[in-house]
Amino acid sequence: MTDLWRRLCPWSLGLVGRIGLLVLGAVVITQAISVALFFFEGNSSLMVVRGARPIAEQIAALYRRLDALPAADRPDAIRLASTPLLGLEWPAPRPDVDVENDGRYAPELRDLVHADLGDPLRTIAVEPIANAGYEVHASAVLHSAEVRVFRGPKIKVSMPLSDGTWLAFYAPDWIPPRFPLLEFLPRVLLLCAIIVVLFLWIAKQFTSPIVRLAMAAERLGLDGREPPLVERGAPEVRAATRAFNEMRHRLKRLIADRTQMLAAISHDLRTPLTRLRLRAEFVEDPQLQEKMLADLAEMEAMVASTLAFAKNDVQSEPREPIDLAALLQSLSEDMTDCGQAVSYDGPAHATVQARPVALRRSLMNLLNNAVNYGRAARVRLAEAAGDAVVEIDDDGPGIPPEEQEEVFSPYYRLERSRNRETGGTGLGLSIARGIIRAEGGDIELANRPEGGLRVRVTLPK
Numbered sequence: 001m002t003d004l005w006r007r008l009c010p011w012s013l014g015l016v017g018r019i020g021l022l023v024l025g026a027v028v029i030t031q032a033i034s035v036a037l038f039f040f041e042g043n044s045s046l047m048v049v050r051g052a053r054p055i056a057e058q059i060a061a062l063y064r065r066l067d068a069l070p071a072a073d074r075p076d077a078i079r080l081a082s083t084p085l086l087g088l089e090w091p092a093p094r095p096d097v098d099v100e101n102d103g104r105y106a107p108e109l110r111d112l113v114h115a116d117l118g119d120p121l122r123t124i125a126v127e128p129i130a131n132a133g134y135e136v137h138a139s140a141v142l143h144s145a146e147v148r149v150f151r152g153p154k155i156k157v158s159m160p161l162s163d164g165t166w167l168a169f170y171a172p173d174w175i176p177p178r179f180p181l182l183e184f185l186p187r188v189l190l191l192c193a194i195i196v197v198l199f200l201w202i203a204k205q206f207t208s209p210i211v212r213l214a215m216a217a218e219r220l221g222l223d224g225r226e227p228p229l230v231e232r233g234a235p236e237v238r239a240a241t242r243a244f245n246e247m248r249h250r251l252k253r254l255i256a257d258r259t260q261m262l263a264a265i266s267h268d269l270r271t272p273l274t275r276l277r278l279r280a281e282f283v284e285d286p287q288l289q290e291k292m293l294a295d296l297a298e299m300e301a302m303v304a305s306t307l308a309f310a311k312n313d314v315q316s317e318p319r320e321p322i323d324l325a326a327l328l329q330s331l332s333e334d335m336t337d338c339g340q341a342v343s344y345d346g347p348a349h350a351t352v353q354a355r356p357v358a359l360r361r362s363l364m365n366l367l368n369n370a371v372n373y374g375r376a377a378r379v380r381l382a383e384a385a386g387d388a389v390v391e392i393d394d395d396g397p398g399i400p401p402e403e404q405e406e407v408f409s410p411y412y413r414l415e416r417s418r419n420r421e422t423g424g425t426g427l428g429l430s431i432a433r434g435i436i437r438a439e440g441g442d443i444e445l446a447n448r449p450e451g452g453l454r455v456r457v458t459l460p461k
Contacts, residue, residue: 055171059159085172088170095125126157128155156170213229319355366455369394378392387460388459393454399445407445408430410430439460
């Protein structure tokens with residue numbers, strides 16, 4: 001029984017089944033509204049005829065009976081004929097002539113009475129009365145201990161008898177309004193509001209798993225320690241979530257395997273490099289020995305940089321609030337103390353969410369590049385579109401526009417200014433951009449019109 005209920009339950013259906021159920025419900029509700037509108041608006045004349053016929057038949061029957069009675073017998077007949085829903089008054093005051101055309105549905109009721117009487121020329125006046133209840137003539141309650149009357153809106157139908165006196169009938173105003181849609185419109189609007197709210201809630205239930213999946217995919221590049229997604233929702237969504245979790249697991253394993261492999265290679269290379277360094281010490285030619293030691297030092301630096309680039313400890317460091325302004329000021333002061341031309345311009349405090357060690361390493365790489373290849377570094381911090389923007393200007397030769405994207409590639413060097421003699425391995429910008437992008441930001445390069453390079457770092461706050 002439980003399995004059957006799970007198969008038949010709407011929430012166990014797939015997306016196609018749920019959408020089909022939603023469309024079916026919308027069609028049913030729309031048809032119900034259409035029928036209601038047809039019933040209250042398009043078929044109002046039929047409702048008038050159906051509602052007026054019983055009253056018209058009673059009025060015609062009582063009129064014939066009372067008209068045939070002598071005047072002395074009419075009070076007793078009126079007392080017996082009066083009911084809470086149909087009161088009688090005799091003799092009644094003569095109505096105004098204009099009353100014949102008054103009332104919202106006077107023609108329909110008058111035609112029905114004419115038809116029942118078989119006298120289309122009989123004068124019939126229909127008059128709406130808005131006071132709460134009606135008062136009957138004294139003759140109507142003669143010999144009667146109590147006459148119950150209808151309280152509420154009513155209509156008065158007046159007709160002359162054969163002896164010239166007038167007979168009045170009081171009945172509830174059962175007739176619907178001329179424009180029933182105006183009274184029905186608030187209910188229609190309320191129903192539409194309920195439908196809209198229900199549809200939005202159902203649509204949110206449909207899309208929330210997809211939104212969660214999209215947010216998890218975005219966080220995957222920012223924080224590899226996010227727990228796997230809970231598999232819930234429609235079968236298709238659960239399948240997509242399962243595939244995403246498997247992909248996430250494979251990516252983490254791939255990165256870990258690559259890091260472990262490069263760490264092993266780095267460890268294995270250090271042993272022969274150490275042996276070569278020891279053997280280079282026994283070389284008698286000083287110039288040859290110096291070149292050999294320089295090559296070995298460069299190889300060791302490349303191995304260390306490659307390992308750092310591959311490992312990139314961003315994933316293992318937690319994100320936390322960082323005062324970016326204080327960090328930039330600290331870096332600028334430290335480099336100034338070392339005799340380098342570095343200045344800071346910006347607010348005293350600006351907080352961002354990032355990984356402290358990784359962010360410091362990235363900014364330090366950029367500042368070192370500016371000082372080493374541009375002779376100075378001018379740092380500015382500002383806010384734009386809710387992001388923290390760091391601009392680092394130098395006084396170097398700049399970078400050709402066609403190479404400004406290539407310099408972020410691993411081991412890419414500019415032949416004119418950024419060569420191996422400066423000690424660079426071509427990984428500094430790659431590491432810096434990898435860290436910044438892992439924080440949800442980016443790095444862009446541009447040549448300044450007055451000369452020099454501008455590095456623009458954008459970080460989400």
